[in-house]
Amino acid sequence: MARYFVELAYKGTNYHGWQIQQNAHSVQEEINKALSTLLQEEIMITGAGRTDTGVHAEQLFAHFDSIQPIDAAQLLFKLNSFLPTDIACKQIFEVKEDDHARFSATYRTYEYRISTTKNPFTTELAHYFPYKLDVAKMNEAAELLIQETDFSCFSKSKTDTFTNMCHITEAYWKNHNEQLIFTITANRFLRNMVRAIVGTLLDVGQQKIKVEELTEIIASKNRSNAGKSVPAHGLFLTKIGYPFLKEVKG
């Protein structure tokens, strides 16, 4: 038996998220179906994490085990022909048997993309938000996040996690191609956390919340003190780091 990593990218618009579930269309289900058919054995893929309904992934690693020797280049070609057009596989490669897509990952990076002007070509790939924003203040607030570790205030109340501790290593806003993009990297994220953080930082940018108040909101550990969650379709999982992988993206 050998273990393989696959690097995937998908547009989340037509999926109820990554995770397989009854009576809903998921990315994981599509991959399982494709690999099981192509390899003629039952394949169960394990992703680095979940993405919610409508959230996109520019890079998501997943692993699977197979009992047969695999020609990775050939499988990659067949897999891309078999998968729907909104799911792409970038690479397939063998790893050690205890390398794990979820548990071996050391960091995840998300981007939240905001379209500040109406753009008919990114309606499903960016959140349209044409209001005045103080980006300098939003970046001040983003920097405060790096000093914090308990993000209960940005977490959905009903989750099955044991801890709300996360270590954020980068969090900043930048303008790029007529979009305002928030980049955030952490060892782990709580359910709905990025979208709640972005909603709160947009409140800062609109002077509804002062930068200093953010520290109090986080200390309160109360979700209702933070801002509203922004819509899913602006959120992209963009990078996942593993100690045994060289950087695949610049």
Add this chain to the structure above:
Amino acid sequence: MARYFVELAYKGTNYHGWQIQQNAHSVQEEINKALSTLLQEEIMITGAGRTDTGVHAEQLFAHFDSIQPIDAAQLLFKLNSFLPTDIACKQIFEVKEDDHARFSATYRTYEYRISTTKNPFTTELAHYFPYKLDVAKMNEAAELLIQETDFSCFSKSKTDTFTNMCHITEAYWKNHNEQLIFTITANRFLRNMVRAIVGTLLDVGQQKIKVEELTEIIASKNRSNAGKSVPAHGLFLTKIGYPFLKEVKG
């Protein structure tokens, strides 16, 4: 009465093209409906040209006449709020009464975008074509187009045009952001012409047609000698030129 130009952009995926028609959803109909509602008078907009079902526009100018004085900035804001998310209005400005969106236009530029690798984010905005292409040969063939004037061989047989003469001023392929893009500018285009040219140049790129043969195909004036039309969703109207307008796009 005064005449106004509007600069529009739209994603063609959900429309049966620009032109208003019975029992089909068109961009023109959406604009007429929006302007008539906002101005409380019956507005009929005239576009620079038609786009077919599924074809996109990054820049299309259209004009309308109104019997009332218009605050262009305010109307622009309201129009973008009223129009669906896949149609955007970039600007509205008054022109002279005999300036005409269609007849005053001196050139149109189209781009055809090909995705050479599977990209889940451009499934509706580029034609996925992962086969080997000799782009140098395709550019040699594209250059030949500039010397020709009768493009009957690339025209749908049943059209209501009186002449198949067009003056092409630029036609070339370039690589840009993991896409292979064909740019073509002419004073006018025949129905389906760009998609038939691109299909024929892809045949050249795949060595199915020799560069020299293109001249014979054009001379034959016979549509069945040229290559197949490529799908609509890779085609973008990108620029329209008017003598009284400064370049709006770089």
